[in-house]
Amino acid sequence: MTISPGAAASPPDTPPTPLLETTGLTQTFRLPTGAEVQAVSDVSFVLHRGETLGLVGESGCGKSTTVRTILQAPPPTAGTVTFGGIELTTTPPRQLRRLRRRMQLVFQDPHASMNPRWTVRDCIAEPLQVHRVGTSSSRNDRVHELMDLVGLDEGYLTSRPGSLSGGQCQRVAIARALALDPDLICFDEAVSALDVSIQAQILNLIARLRADLELTSIFIAHDLAVVKLVSDRIGVMYLGKLCEIGPAESLYRSPRHPYTKALLSAIPKPDPRHPDRLRRVNLRGELPSPTDPPSGCRFRTRCDRADERCSLDVPPLQTISPGHQVACHYPLSASAPVEMTPLPTRRANGVVGQSPTR
Amino acid sequence: MLDSTVPSIRSRARRLVGARIPVVVLAVLTAAAMVGPLFAPDSGSQDLRNARAGPLSPGHLLGTDGYGRDMLARTLEGARISIFVGVASVALCLLIGGTLGITAGYWKGRIDAGIMRVMDMVLAFPTLILALAIAAFLGPSLRNVVVAISFSTLPHYARLARATTMSITQRDFVSSSALLGAPHRHILWRHIAPNTVSPLLTYALLAIGMAIIVEASLSFLGLGVQPPTPSWGSMIAEGRPHLQGAPHVALVPGAFLFMVILSLNLLADSLRSGAPAAGLGR
Numbered sequence: 316m317t318i319s320p321g322a323a324a325s326p327p328d329t330p331p332t333p334l335l336e337t338t339g340l341t342q343t344f345r346l347p348t349g350a351e352v353q354a355v356s357d358v359s360f361v362l363h364r365g366e367t368l369g370l371v372g373e374s375g376c377g378k379s380t381t382v383r384t385i386l387q388a389p390p391p392t393a394g395t396v397t398f399g400g401i402e403l404t405t406t407p408p409r410q411l412r413r414l415r416r417r418m419q420l421v422f423q424d425p426h427a428s429m430n431p432r433w434t435v436r437d438c439i440a441e442p443l444q445v446h447r448v449g450t451s452s453s454r455n456d457r458v459h460e461l462m463d464l465v466g467l468d469e470g471y472l473t474s475r476p477g478s479l480s481g482g483q484c485q486r487v488a489i490a491r492a493l494a495l496d497p498d499l500i501c502f503d504e505a506v507s508a509l510d511v512s513i514q515a516q517i518l519n520l521i522a523r524l525r526a527d528l529e530l531t532s533i534f535i536a537h538d539l540a541v542v543k544l545v546s547d548r549i550g551v552m553y554l555g556k557l558c559e560i561g562p563a564e565s566l567y568r569s570p571r572h573p574y575t576k577a578l579l580s581a582i583p584k585p586d587p588r589h590p591d592r593l594r595r596v597n598l599r600g601e602l603p604s605p606t607d608p609p610s611g612c613r614f615r616t617r618c619d620r621a622d623e624r625c626s627l628d629v630p631p632l633q634t635i636s637p638g639h640q641v642a643c644h645y646p647l648s649a650s651a652p653v654e655m656t657p658l659p660t661r662r663a664n665g666v667v668g669q670s671p672t673r
Numbered sequence: 674m675l676d677s678t679v680p681s682i683r684s685r686a687r688r689l690v691g692a693r694i695p696v697v698v699l700a701v702l703t704a705a706a707m708v709g710p711l712f713a714p715d716s717g718s719q720d721l722r723n724a725r726a727g728p729l730s731p732g733h734l735l736g737t738d739g740y741g742r743d744m745l746a747r748t749l750e751g752a753r754i755s756i757f758v759g760v761a762s763v764a765l766c767l768l769i770g771g772t773l774g775i776t777a778g779y780w781k782g783r784i785d786a787g788i789m790r791v792m793d794m795v796l797a798f799p800t801l802i803l804a805l806a807i808a809a810f811l812g813p814s815l816r817n818v819v820v821a822i823s824f825s826t827l828p829h830y831a832r833l834a835r836a837t838t839m840s841i842t843q844r845d846f847v848s849s850s851a852l853l854g855a856p857h858r859h860i861l862w863r864h865i866a867p868n869t870v871s872p873l874l875t876y877a878l879l880a881i882g883m884a885i886i887v888e889a890s891l892s893f894l895g896l897g898v899q900p901p902t903p904s905w906g907s908m909i910a911e912g913r914p915h916l917q918g919a920p921h922v923a924l925v926p927g928a929f930l931f932m933v934i935l936s937l938n939l940l941a942d943s944l945r946s947g948a949p950a951a952g953l954g955r
Contacts (some may be wrong), residue, residue: 415854428845430864446854
């Protein structure tokens with residue numbers, strides 16, 4: 316099986332219709348102590364049909380919260396989410412429940428996301444049952460079809476999630492998410508809990524499904540190499556803010572935000588002495604507390620380019636080249652591209668693990 | 674060789690005592706209580722000439738009581754009452770307490786606060802005292818005993834169901850179902866209720882013993898089932914004045930009560946520690 320992560324990123328002839336658009340998405344939580352945390356702050360982006368957006372950033376930067384907020388669980392404290400032309404934040408609950416069949420979420424822990432008392436068949440059929448799709452025999456056919464699609468043997472239909480491996484369980488979760496032919500699938504760290512070899516199999520599966528079913532998806536991971544493999548575009552988040560968003564290729568080749576560069580330089584390389592290797596950027600200091608983020612640019616406390624302006628003005632997300640936006644007063648220049656090895660994932664295309672059968 | 678076999682024999686023995694013996698004891702007793710009265714002498718027939726006959730006397734395996742009634746027949750009759758009260762009150766509690774707890778744990782907020790404050794109020798009274806007061810207020814009858822016991826033990830079930838519900842609601846499969854667009858009805862019935870049942874049932878098994886003791890206590894004090902219907906508690910009370918001359922009148926029902934409670938406790942213990950009865954732990 317061959318995967319070509321860049322293929323779907325080629326600019327289409329007609330302007331693509333956005334499936335999802337968020338503007339000023341903000342999620343504020345109140346802590347028991349009374350302090351407020353802006354877990355997601357003013358995040359705006361557009362997701363086109365057939366496109367996969369990768370979201371990266373360190374733990375606690377708001378990637379998962381962003382996705383949950385888009386899915387209205389819970390709804391944002393400010394901002395809008397337009398999904399297929401419908402404004403989700405003002406949709407009444409009953410209608411929103413019906414809309415949910417068009418957007419699905421795959422969780423990080425595959426075992427926890429299945430009811431331990433149910434069989435695999437029950438788990439996969441649940442979405443069909445909830446939305447009363449088809450008769451029980453047509454649902455059954457669909458379950459078999461989905462099992463086949465995600466490469467699970469039908470012998471597992473009557474197994475309980477507890478008796479499956481993490482990889483098998485994640486296949487069930489993906490089958491479940493695909494059951495209703497959703498327009499949008501969000502993968503929330505869907506491979507982070509798996510072993511590396513299993514990760515590769517699941518990534519291959521996702522990449523194959525993406526190509527075959529023309530999926531639109533948001534893919535969250537903290538592993539940049541993983542995100543690169545499946546994403547057309549990548550958004551980098553830091554402390555609840557989107558710092559940079561752009562096509563996967565150009566973002567990896569020439570990161571424009573200092574934080575993106577630091578992140579990319581942290582990807583482990585097979586050969587540390589390779590001359591093309593991006594010089595490791597060591598960030599100074601610690602991640603500031605999200606309850607009390609720095610004024611102005613949230614990254615300024617750890618940025619070596621920061622000056623007074625960065626502590627005064629919040630840098631807006633600006634288009635720096637077509638489809639590439641960055642939120643920085645002093646973005647890195649694209650003319651002097653960062654020296655980098657071709658990413659290992661590029662070379663590894665198609666040989667990441669074996670073709671998934673189990 | 675010896676080293677490896679000894680602990681296994683010991684742990685086996687423990688398991689045997691832990692689960693099988695209590696199960697056998699309870700099964701035999703339940704069966705005897707159900708079919709015994711058909712075969713044993715009539716529990717109601719009095720024979721004052723043969724009062725307080727000792728155990729193993731002709732025709733009366735466990736002797737007779739102060740009215741010359743057969744002790745075995747009366748004890749088995751009493752077992753029926755105990756089993757009925759134990760099972761009925763626990764079933765009622767499971768149903769009502771479980772529903773209240775799940776409702777409180779799932780909806781949280783004001784509903785939770787409202788339900789749980791009422792439960793706390795009930796819990797503030799000692800179980801036995803509250804059951805006594807209710808039984809005295811409603812008047813002594815089998816049904817009222819069940820009501821009294823159910824009401825005074827309800828908070829335990831509600832609290833357990835609430836805590837279990839809260840932890841299940843946090844789990845991904847519930848959020849996953851909600852994100853699919855599942856209505857609350859579906860989540861409550863298909864996800865929460867089935868996963869709340871096993872911890873509740875484990876507790877219920879222990880609670881049956883508790884309910885039987887409370888029933889016996891109420892009957893002992895004359896607030897339970899009314900004579901001539903025999904109940905272990907009232908039988909012990911009747912035998913109390915004769916402890917000197919005819920101890921078996923009080924000791925026989927006492928021994929049965931002891932055996933049942935011990936068996937139920939052992940069984941509940943083994944369920945809690947052995948099988949992953951909670952069904953939640955992975």
